[in-house]
Amino acid sequence: xxxxxxxxxxxxxxxxxxxxxxxxxxxxxxxxxxxxxxxxxxxxxxxxxxxxxxxxxxxxxxxxxxxxxxxxxxxxxxxxxxxxxxxxxxxxxxxxxxxxxxxxxxxxxxxxxxxxxxxxxxxxxxxxxxxxxxxxxxxxxxxxxxxxxxxxxxxxxxxxxxxxxxxxxxxxxxxxxxxxxxxxxxxxxxxxxxxxxxxxxxxxxxxxxxxxxxxxxxxxxxxxxxxxxxxxxxxxxxxxxxxxxxxxxxxxxxxxxxxxxxxxxxxxxxxxxxxxxxxxxxxxxxxxxxxxxxxxxxxxxxxxxxxxxxxxxxxxxxxxxxxxxxxxxxxxxxxxxxxxxxxxxxxxxxxxxxxxxxxxxxxxxxxxxxxxxxxxxxxxxxxxxxxxxxxxxxxxxxxxxxxxxxxxxxxxxxxxxxxxxxxxxxxxxxxxxxxxxxxxxxxxxxxxxxxxxxxxxxxxxxxxxxxxxxxxxxxxxxxxxxxxxxxxxxxxxxxxxxxxxxxxxxxxxxxxxxxxxxxxxxxxxxxxxxxxxxxxxxxxxxxxxxxxxxxxxxxxxxxxxxxxxxxxxxxxxxxxxxxxxxxxxxxxxxxxxxxxxxxxxxxxxxxxxxxxxxx
Amino acid sequence: xxxxxxxxxxxxxxxxxxxxxxxxxxxxxxxxxxxxxxxxxxxxxxxxxxxxxxxxxxxxxxxxxxxxxxxxxxxxxxxxxxxxxxxxxxxxxxxxxxxxxxxxxxxxxxxxxxxxxxxxxxxxxxxxxxxxxxxxxxxxxxxxxxxxxxxxxxxxxxxxxxxxxxxxxxxxxxxxxxxxxxxxxxxxxxxxxxxxxxxxxxxxxxxxxxxxxxxxxxxxxxxxxxxxxxxxxxxxxxxxxxxxxxxxxxxxxxxxxxxxxxxxxxxxxxxxxxxxxxxxxxxxxxxxxxxxxxxx
Numbered sequence: 001x002x003x004x005x006x007x008x009x010x011x012x013x014x015x016x017x018x019x020x021x022x023x024x025x026x027x028x029x030x031x032x033x034x035x036x037x038x039x040x041x042x043x044x045x046x047x048x049x050x051x052x053x054x055x056x057x058x059x060x061x062x063x064x065x066x067x068x069x070x071x072x073x074x075x076x077x078x079x080x081x082x083x084x085x086x087x088x089x090x091x092x093x094x095x096x097x098x099x100x101x102x103x104x105x106x107x108x109x110x111x112x113x114x115x116x117x118x119x120x121x122x123x124x125x126x127x128x129x130x131x132x133x134x135x136x137x138x139x140x141x142x143x144x145x146x147x148x149x150x151x152x153x154x155x156x157x158x159x160x161x162x163x164x165x166x167x168x169x170x171x172x173x174x175x176x177x178x179x180x181x182x183x184x185x186x187x188x189x190x191x192x193x194x195x196x197x198x199x200x201x202x203x204x205x206x207x208x209x210x211x212x213x214x215x216x217x218x219x220x221x222x223x224x225x226x227x228x229x230x231x232x233x234x235x236x237x238x239x240x241x242x243x244x245x246x247x248x249x250x251x252x253x254x255x256x257x258x259x260x261x262x263x264x265x266x267x268x269x270x271x272x273x274x275x276x277x278x279x280x281x282x283x284x285x286x287x288x289x290x291x292x293x294x295x296x297x298x299x300x301x302x303x304x305x306x307x308x309x310x311x312x313x314x315x316x317x318x319x320x321x322x323x324x325x326x327x328x329x330x331x332x333x334x335x336x337x338x339x340x341x342x343x344x345x346x347x348x349x350x351x352x353x354x355x356x357x358x359x360x361x362x363x364x365x366x367x368x369x370x371x372x373x374x375x376x377x378x379x380x381x382x383x384x385x386x387x388x389x390x391x392x393x394x395x396x397x398x399x400x401x402x403x404x405x406x407x408x409x410x411x412x413x414x415x416x417x418x419x420x421x422x423x424x425x426x427x428x429x430x431x432x433x434x435x436x437x438x439x440x441x442x443x444x445x446x447x448x449x450x451x452x453x454x455x456x457x458x459x460x461x462x463x464x465x466x467x468x469x470x471x472x473x474x475x476x477x478x479x480x481x482x483x484x485x486x487x488x489x490x491x492x493x494x495x496x497x498x499x500x501x502x503x504x505x506x507x508x509x510x511x512x513x514x515x516x517x518x519x520x521x522x523x524x525x526x527x528x529x530x531x532x533x534x535x536x537x538x539x540x541x542x543x544x545x546x547x548x549x550x551x552x553x554x555x556x557x558x559x560x561x562x563x564x565x566x567x568x569x570x571x572x573x574x575x576x577x578x579x580x581x582x583x584x585x586x587x588x589x590x591x592x593x594x595x596x597x598x599x600x601x602x603x604x605x606x607x608x609x610x611x612x613x614x615x
Numbered sequence: 616x617x618x619x620x621x622x623x624x625x626x627x628x629x630x631x632x633x634x635x636x637x638x639x640x641x642x643x644x645x646x647x648x649x650x651x652x653x654x655x656x657x658x659x660x661x662x663x664x665x666x667x668x669x670x671x672x673x674x675x676x677x678x679x680x681x682x683x684x685x686x687x688x689x690x691x692x693x694x695x696x697x698x699x700x701x702x703x704x705x706x707x708x709x710x711x712x713x714x715x716x717x718x719x720x721x722x723x724x725x726x727x728x729x730x731x732x733x734x735x736x737x738x739x740x741x742x743x744x745x746x747x748x749x750x751x752x753x754x755x756x757x758x759x760x761x762x763x764x765x766x767x768x769x770x771x772x773x774x775x776x777x778x779x780x781x782x783x784x785x786x787x788x789x790x791x792x793x794x795x796x797x798x799x800x801x802x803x804x805x806x807x808x809x810x811x812x813x814x815x816x817x818x819x820x821x822x823x824x825x826x827x828x829x830x831x832x833x834x835x836x837x838x839x840x841x842x843x844x845x846x847x848x849x850x851x852x853x854x855x856x857x858x859x860x861x862x863x864x865x866x867x868x869x870x871x872x873x874x875x876x877x878x879x880x881x882x883x884x885x886x887x888x889x890x891x892x893x894x895x896x897x898x899x900x901x902x903x904x905x906x907x908x909x910x911x
Contacts (some may be wrong), residue, residue: 028843028854034710034718034833035804036846036853038872042864043855 008075014068022061063605070598074591079124089146089183090131091176092118094160095192095214097137097167098494098561102193102215102301110215111162114191117212121189122153124589132179133157137165138495140172164304164537165494166558167196173573177204194567194580195560202573211570213580218565219248221272221298222305226491226557228292228312235339238312240282242294246272247563252298258282259293260312270296289314291539291551305562309539309553311490317341318481321351324362329464330377333473334360340477357481363457373450373480378421378457385429385444386453390422392437400433406443406452406475407432410468417463421455447527450480490550493557494537497530507544514538514554623727623766628897632728635900636736637701637796638911665689699738700755700795702821703729704787705772706828708746709847710804712774714830714892721828722800723769724896729798730765732900732910734758741791742768745783746776752790777848778805780812788819796909797821802828803876806849810879823885824909826899827876830892833869836862 003009033039100111118133125131130146133156143156180186186207193215225243246252251273258266266282284292294308320334322344334342345351347364359366359374366374370382380386397412412433423439425431433441444451456463463469492498500509502523509521514536521529534540534554543549556562569577624632668677668688678691703726711719726742733740739755742765753768780801797816803809816823838857845852855861873889880887886907890899904910 028841030843030845031838032845032847034713034802034830034847036844036849036851037804037806038833038865038868039844039855040853042861042868043853045868046861046864 003076003078005075005077008077009072011068011072011075014072015065018064018068019061022064060605060609063601063608067598067601067605070594070601074594074598077123077589077591078594079589088126088129089186090121090125090129091179091186091188092121092131092133093169093172093176093188093190093192094118094133094135094157095137095167095190095196096135096160096162097195098162098164098304098556098558099167099193099195099302099564100214101162101164101304102217102220102564103303104215104217104301109162110193111160114212114214115157115160117191117214118157118189119154122150122157125150125153134172134175135160136167136169136172137163138168139165140175142175163494163535164554164556165535166556166561167192169196170202173202173204173206177206180205180207190570192570193564194570195563196570204573206573206575209572209575209578211578211580213566213568215564215566217301219250220300220302220305220562220564221246221248221252221254221296222300222302222562223294223296223308223555224277224305224557224559224562226294226308226310226555228310228491230313230339233338235315236287237283237285240284240292240294240310242280242282242308243277244270244272244280244296245277245559245562246274247565248300249274254297256280257295257297258284259295260284260286261290262293284312286312287315289548289551292553302562302564304537305556305558307537308555308557309491309537310555311539311551311553313490315339318358318477319343319356320358320360320477320481321345321353321356322360322362323347323349323351323364323366324360325364327362327377327458329458329469330360330362330473333464333470334477336470337474337477358477360477371449374452375476375480376451376453378454380453381444381451383444383451385426385451386442387424388421388455389424391419392422393419395420395435395437397433397440398436400441401431404430404432404443405479406472407441408475410472410475411466412441412468412472415461415463415466415468417456417461419456419460423453423455452476452480490552492534492552492554494534494554495558496534496554497532498534498540498542498552500529500531500542502527502544509542509544512541512543514540623724623769624731628728629731631897631901632731633735635732635905635910637699637729637733637738637909665691699733699736700741700792701729701733701738702741702743702755702787702791702795702797704743704745704784704797704799704801705769706746706778706780706799706801706803707744707750707772707774708776708778708802708804709774710778710802711828713832713847716892717774718802718828718830718892719772719774721890721892721894721896722826723772725800725826725899726798727766727769728896728900729904729909730769731762734762734765739795740765743783743787743791744772745780745787746774747779747782748776749783749786749790750776752787755791778802779807780805780809781807781815784812784815788815794820795822796824798824798826798909800826800828802833803872804848809876813879813883813885817883817885823880823883824904824907825876825880825885825887827873827887827889828892829869829873829889834891836865 094114096111100109100114102110104110104113122131125148130148131153132142132146133144133153135141135143143160144153147153176188188207188209190209190211191214194213222245223242224245227241229239231237231239240258244256253271256268256270257264265284268280270278272278290312292310292312296306298306317339319341320343322330322334322342324330324344325347331344334340353359353372357373359372361374361379362377363379365379366382374381380388395417397415400407400412402408417435420435420440422437423442425439425442428444430443431439432443440455442453458464500521502509505523505527507523511519511521511531519531519533521531537554537556540552540554541549542552569579571577665678666689668690672690676691678689681689705722705726707719711717711722730740730742734756737757739757741755742753743749744751751772753765756765813823841856843852843854877887886909888903888907900910
């Protein structure tokens with residue numbers, strides 16, 4: 001037997017107090033009687049004739065001391081070491097992802113349950129044990145390195161809060177794996193609801209993991225998709241799209257309400273069968289920036305996926321300067337888009353680059369000192385990153401980066417190219433498409449400008465006749481002018497980051513989070529940075545000095561987290577399927593037995609006292 | 616403890632007492648002629664015996680008829696009737712002040728009743744009040760007219776001092792003639808014991824009656840718990856937790872104590888009566904003492 005709380009033994013100091021109180025307690029009633037002769041004799045007789053009389057004389061004191069002793073032992077938390085921990089170094093992994101915010105039927109969140117169980121393990125730590133505390137969502141945070149300091153560990157647990165992020169264990173498991181290499185006696189306890197999807201791929205050796213499943217509830221309805229698109233033909237109109245899914249096993253009927261700048265604009269009914277998904281589309285118009293919120297009216301176990309946050313960006317026409325000797329297709333393609341403000345100049349005409357978002361050079365060599373966002377058709381940029389070394393005929397594109405925003409939604413492989421430039425590109429140039437002989441569409445990105453180079457004249461191809469042409473051109477203009485992020489950028493998830501670009505050096509940007517926490521970003525050596533602390537869902541307000549703020553809506557949008565039904569098993573790399581178990585009790589606490597015994601002794605004492613006082 | 620202001624004898628009881636008289640099994644020598652026969656042969660009408668004449672005898676008591684028959688001088692002896700001395704030894708120690716009515720009041724009423732009977736029958740009544748010593752002594756009175764004096768004396772008796780039977784009885788013996796009836800009314804709570812004291816009286820040839828008075832609190836203690844018991848007479852106290860077992864043991868010791876006095880008395884032909892303070896004095900006098908032969 002050992003004790004978990006040795007300081008509890010200080011309660012033994014209560015024994016002298018009990019003795020003192022016992023002595024003080026016997027403040028006897030003074031009674032004058034005719035003679036004490038017979039009483040004295042009777043007392044002497046009683047003592048002489050009764051066995052253990054001396055013991056009986058102080059029986060109550062002895063019982064009281066026994067009670068104090070038992071209570072002290074109880075407070076000291078005695079433990080039976082019949083099942084000692086096999087490993088003394090324990091790592092507690094606590095899932096703090098969004099699904100751990102689920103409120104269970106007992107009114108407590110899953111994270112609170114996990115914290116309570118973690119505290120139980122901490123309280124069971126023996127003298128030589130050490131424990132490490134790691135909290136994880138989509139990244140790992142070592143809350144506390146290996147220590148035996150229970151107070152410190154308890155404090156860390158108390159400070160632990162759930163985030164609005166998804167669960168990813170890869171980073172955490174990497175830490176565990178490296179620890180395991182150094183210490184094969186490692187024991188890992190994972191507190192989670194099992195909604196983790198990146199476990200299968202982890203192949204590094206790991207110690208045995210004791211998976212403690214947290215939670216029971218599965219009643220949740222939440223948004224899983226969200227987007228806001230500006231109408232191509234009518235730029236002031238937006239289409240708001242959302243997917244809502246019923247993750248529970250019961251039918252669900254409710255409404256989704258649209259708020260624009262906190263004003264309710266529309267409401268739609270949602271009727272969902274178990275596990276069913278329903279799309280929702282709202283149409284709104286706005287010329288200025290507005291905050292959009294979709295609210296699902298439901299009281300389910302997880303609330304953070306019941307609201308969506310987004311923005312309607314202010315309408316801003318992209319100013320394009322086309323420098324050409326005449327290109328009907330380009331001009332027509334650019335003019336069809338009402339979001340563009342097109343200016344066409346001859347090569348010999350002068351212009352101010354600061355007035356335009358993007359310049360398009362069509363078969364015209366730009367000035368040598370030229371550095372701005374530009375698209376080059378059949379000409380190379382002046383920075384020398386792309387050079388034309390020759391020309392070849394009759395070719396076609398054999399490969400393209402369809403994931404890139406510029407190539408996205410296009411089909412370039414069916415373009416016939418009659419005459420094409422042979423390109424040589426520097427290492428910092430990204431090839432977006434290439435023929436069998438050389439790169440044909442390349443992109444150079446620097447902090448100060450972007451340059452897209454197309455190595456052919458569109459008149460030498462059938463590209464203008466393809467449906468992909470206006471799409472490509474539109475993609476290119478939006479990407480190069482950085483307006484492609486018009487709506488997509490302002491709807492983010494907690495897994496994303498906000499790309500922040502400064503227009504001038506030495507500027508400062510402040511970001512206010514939904515929790516009213518303010519971060520300041522300083523731009524000295526760079527004009528671009530990423531803000532990654534998207535821990536909470538809601539609106540993030542970004543502002544440069546006195547400029548009007550720009551809003552970003554950050555959401556959960558994770559079917560994995562919204563599907564809150566706890567997983568009985570997790571599949572973990574080499575270890576295969578791990579079934580949820582209970583916490584392996586290192587020590588069997590027996591303090592209750594001592595407390596019960598103390599109460600029993602108290603009852604005995606009371607009965608004896610009652611019997612003694614009742615004649 | 617304050618003494619109750621109570622009358623010692625009520626008129627009804629007095630009427631009953633008037634018909635009674637104290638009798639003695641012994642024959643004592645008195646100084647005055649009374650109703651009692653005396654061992655002392657003297658002038659009387661009742662013949663007692665003969666004895667040879669010796670020089671110096673009063674020749675008026677020579678039986679001349681016998682001299683004429685036997686030519687020897689014999690002297691006629693007559694029984695001389697003398698008065699009876701009754702001494703009432705009343706314990707007035709502090710311990711007698713307990714009980715309701717107090718043991719002392721019970722003792723005083725008993726003494727008053729016996730005294731009245733004696734005075735009514737021309738016996739001589741003396742009252743010795745004692746505690747640590749003979750604190751007060753009423754010299755023997757005779758005649759009914761002294762009843763008030765007797766009662767006044769008794770009324771003034773207050774509980775005081777500790778019980779020292781032997782010391783007190785020594786003083787009593789010195790102050791009184793060695794004959795008569797001695798009625799001891801006491802609780803006998805003397806740390807030195809009672810034996811020596813009673814033996815003193817036996818040696819002085821008193822006809823002794825012992826009335827052992829105990830109060831209800833002593834006979835059936837009703838207090839329990841943790842107590843500091845203080846002796847009313849001695850400067851002593853004891854800390855005790857009164858339990859059922861202790862009370863049982865106390866009662867055993869009390870009975871043993873009373874039995875020891877009774878056995879002592881029986882062996883010496885002394886009448887012993889144990890009384891409770893709540894008992895009736897009338898009952899004691901008219902029944903118990905009558906039964907024991909002190910009253911007729």
